[in-house]
Amino acid sequence: MTERNGRDSRGNRGGEGDHGPDGENAARSGVPGVARPTVHLAVYDTLADWEPGHATAELARNGYRVRTVGPDIRPVTTLGGMRVVPDIAVAELRPEDSALLILPGADTWETGELAPFAATARRFLASGVPVAAICGAVPGLAREGLLDDRDHTAAAPFVLTATGYGGGDRYREADAVTDRDLITAGPTDPEAFAREILRRLAVLPPEVLDAWFRLYADSDASAYPVVAAAAEARQHRAA
Structure with missing residues (x-):
């Protein structure tokens, strides 16, 4: 049984890779005089609603402000039919204004129209700001070349091989993987995806x-x- 499917033993398992420094961007709610750090959640048509929910809920509960980022500021419709009006457009997003960029999956990753989000992820990583990608966003980052030199996971190895990327030897069979400032997870592991985000930002002990x-x-x-x-x-x- 692989780690990805090993539900009976997952509770004591952490994601693979280097989890990076703890607490750089962490802040707790209710602390006077401490500004709330901002996490940015990418939103676009056909976004997989269930994938970022655990992470964003716990971040908001623990003192973070979650802002949505769209291709532009026109409303988008998620896979579940929810209408979301983005707070800002991706062209406006700057790494220095964020503690983390979350990239959920969506059918639109396959069309290439979300390439600006992959390019933004490149700028975030170059600036030392973490990026968390799940499901279809992971192949999107593979096409951008961001997985070639980082340990990572995805829905399955062949999903990434189809992108023509050069990081096949860095693929790890795990529920979620953190390598430096990049978190990756497959579509069936939103809890592990959240776990790695919460760990990377030291949100919970x-x-x-x-x-x-x-x-x-x-x-x-x-x-x-x-x-x-x-x-x-x-x-x-x-x-």
């Missing part, structure tokens, strides 16, 4: 993050008291 993952990825009820206690402590800090 390691023991709470481990419990959070076991609760949501594996329905491990024994993890609930740890997650609930952390939520209560967060509420007290914000009061």
Whole structure:
């Protein structure tokens, strides 16, 4: 059984690769005088609604501001039929204004029309700002050449091979992989995708993050008291 399909053992497994420094952009809600860091979520037609939800919810709960970035500022419609009006256009997005760029999957990655988001990811990584890509966004980054020298994962190796990229020897069979400032995950692992994002930004203490993952990825009820206690402590800090 590969790691990707090993649901019985996933709770104690971290993603592969170098997770980078902890806490560079982290901030907690309820701390007087601390500005809320901003995370940017890319939105576009046919966006896979379920993929970024765990990550954005926990980021917002823990003091981050989530702003949406579209191809332009016209409304987009997700795969689930939700209408989203982007806060800004991708051409306006600057790495220095962000703590992280999240790139969900979408059917439109296959058409090449989302290439500006891949180019933006290149600028983010060159500036030392993390990028997290899942599902169809991963082949999009492969076409941009961003996976050639970084460990990564995806839905399956052949999905990336079809892009003609040069990083096949860096593919890892795992639920999610972090290498330097790039996080990748396949479409069936939104919890692991969130785990790597929360770890990279040091949003939750390691023991709470481990419990959070076991609760949501594996329905491990024994993890609930740890997650609930952390939520209560967060509420007290914000009061």
